Amino acid sequence: MVRASFAKQGMLQAIGARLVSIEPGQCRIDLPYSDAVSQQQGFFHGGAIGAIGDVAAGYAAYSLMPQGSEVLTVEYKINLVKAARPPLLLAEAQVLRAGRTLTVCRSEVFRVEGSDRELCAVLQATMMRVEPAVR
Structure with missing residues (x-):
């Protein structure tokens, strides 16, 4: 369910984000550096950092939701x-707290090089369970 949904994320595909792992209440997404996610000083762009933190939180929440739900x-x-x-x-x-409608999640975004990890961002998000949209 999560992997199929992730494959439909056009923006994530465009920037090269990858679903690393998904477990109930947890999600890991990585993003290799490229020109598409860079800013003028050669760092990852803050928007790209926010995007993968948000999506990881969303899928952590989604992994606990009833079949047929969306987030x-x-x-x-x-x-x-x-x-x-x-x-x-x-x-x-x-997931920090899963409710019937709202779920609160926390994401940490790390810079990774080999076995070294540095914390770059912390994100707290509220996700809402919704019925699937008709397209």
Whole structure:
């Protein structure tokens, strides 16, 4: 269910994000550095950092929802705590509290190089369970 949904995320495909793992209440997404996600000083763009943090949180929430549900972000807050240098970002999200309609999640986004990890951003998000949209 999550992998099929992830494959439909056009923006994530365009920037090269990859679903690393999904478990109940947890999700990991990585993003290799490219010109598509860079900013003028050679770091990862803050928008790309927010995008993978948001999506990881969304899929962490989605993994706990009843079959046939969808998820939408209601709000998120992000703290960019360190400039994110290449080569790779990893967003790790977990559900903090799952409710019937609203689910609160936290994502941490790390810069990864080999076995080294540096925290670059922390994101807290509220997700809402919705009925599938008709397209």
